[in-house]
Amino acid sequence: MIKNKTVLVVGSLNMDLVASAARLPARGETVFGERFATFPGGKGANQAVAAGKLGAAVKMVGCVGQDGFGRELMDSLKASGVDTTFVDQVEGATGTALITVETGGANTIVVVSGANAACCPQHVDAALAAETEPGILVVQNEIPQATVEHAIRAAKARGWTVILNPAPARAIGADVMPLVDIIIPNETEMSVLTGLPVKTEADAFAAAARLLAQGVGAVIITLGDKGAVCCRRAEQFHVPPYRVQAVDTTAAGDAYAGALATALAEGKTLRGAMQFASAVAALSVTRAGAQPSLPWRDETDAFISKWEVRV
Numbered sequence: 001m002i003k004n005k006t007v008l009v010v011g012s013l014n015m016d017l018v019a020s021a022a023r024l025p026a027r028g029e030t031v032f033g034e035r036f037a038t039f040p041g042g043k044g045a046n047q048a049v050a051a052g053k054l055g056a057a058v059k060m061v062g063c064v065g066q067d068g069f070g071r072e073l074m075d076s077l078k079a080s081g082v083d084t085t086f087v088d089q090v091e092g093a094t095g096t097a098l099i100t101v102e103t104g105g106a107n108t109i110v111v112v113s114g115a116n117a118a119c120c121p122q123h124v125d126a127a128l129a130a131e132t133e134p135g136i137l138v139v140q141n142e143i144p145q146a147t148v149e150h151a152i153r154a155a156k157a158r159g160w161t162v163i164l165n166p167a168p169a170r171a172i173g174a175d176v177m178p179l180v181d182i183i184i185p186n187e188t189e190m191s192v193l194t195g196l197p198v199k200t201e202a203d204a205f206a207a208a209a210r211l212l213a214q215g216v217g218a219v220i221i222t223l224g225d226k227g228a229v230c231c232r233r234a235e236q237f238h239v240p241p242y243r244v245q246a247v248d249t250t251a252a253g254d255a256y257a258g259a260l261a262t263a264l265a266e267g268k269t270l271r272g273a274m275q276f277a278s279a280v281a282a283l284s285v286t287r288a289g290a291q292p293s294l295p296w297r298d299e300t301d302a303f304i305s306k307w308e309v310r311v
Helices: 043-053 068-079 114-118 121-129 145-157 187-194 201-213 252-265 270-284 297-310
Strands: 006-010 014-021 033-041 057-065 083-090 095-102 107-112 136-140 161-165 218-222 228-232 235-239
Touching (some): 006 043, 006 121, 014 068, 033 043, 033 068, 043 068, 057 068, 057 121, 083 114, 095 114, 121 145, 136 252, 161 252, 187 218, 201 218, 201 235, 218 270, 235 270, 270 297
Parallel strands (some): 057 083
Antiparallel strands (some): 014 033, 218 228
C-alpha cells in the first residue's frame, strides 16, 4: 500500500470574530447585526483543518499568542487531526479577523496579524528537517512575505510540491514564481496579480497565461459559484461547481486549498483533485463559521455519492 504524502501547511492562525447582518454596510454606514460568534480561523489553520478532517497526514507551521484565543486555536487543530508540533506559542496576542457576513454568504474581512508576524524561516526549516520524504507544501500570504518565499524555496529544494494560495494578493519575487507548482487565486486576487479583469471563464484563461509566463506550473482560479478553471502549458479546462445554497463563504477558498492538497497527497490527478476540492468547498459554504464549516471525509464522500446519483 502506498503511503500518502505529508501535507505541510505554513501560515496564519486567527480567531475569527464574526457578525452576521442582512447586508454589508456601505462606507461610513452602521447596520444592525443579527448574530455574533467567535470561530477558530486563519487561512493557514483553516487549510490545515480542512486537510486534517479529510484524513490527510497534515502538519501546521505557524505562531499563536500565549492567550485564550491561542489555546482555542491549538485545540481546534488537534481535534481535527492536525499535528501542532511546529506551532509556536509566542509572546503577544493571537491574530484576529473581524468578519461581517451578509445573508447569502458574502463577507468582508479585516485581519490583525498579531502573533502571525512572528512566523519566521526558522519555523519552516525545523518542520522540513523533520520530514524524510518530500510532500505537499501549502502556503498563503497572511504571514511575513520573507517567510512565504523562504518556505517555497526551501521546500522546492527538497523536492516538495509547492501550492501557493496568494491571499491576500501581493507580488511574489520573480525568482520564486517558477518554484510554484500550483497557484490558487480567486478572481479578485488574480486581477491584482495580473492587472487584468477576471469576470468570465475567458478572462480567467487570459489572466492565467500571464502567470504561466512567469514560470508557475499550473494556475487554478476559483470562480465561486462558477466553479474553477485550470491552465497549464499542456492544457486548460473548467471544473463546474456543485450547486448548493450558500450560508457563509468565509472559508470556501481555504476548504478548496486544503482539499486539493489532500487529494494530491493521495495520488489523484490534478483534475480529480479539483473535482474533490469543489465538493469540499461547496459543503463548507452551507454552514456558518470557518473551521466549524469544514466537512469531515465521510460527509464529503456521502455528498459526492449523492450528487453523482442525482446527476
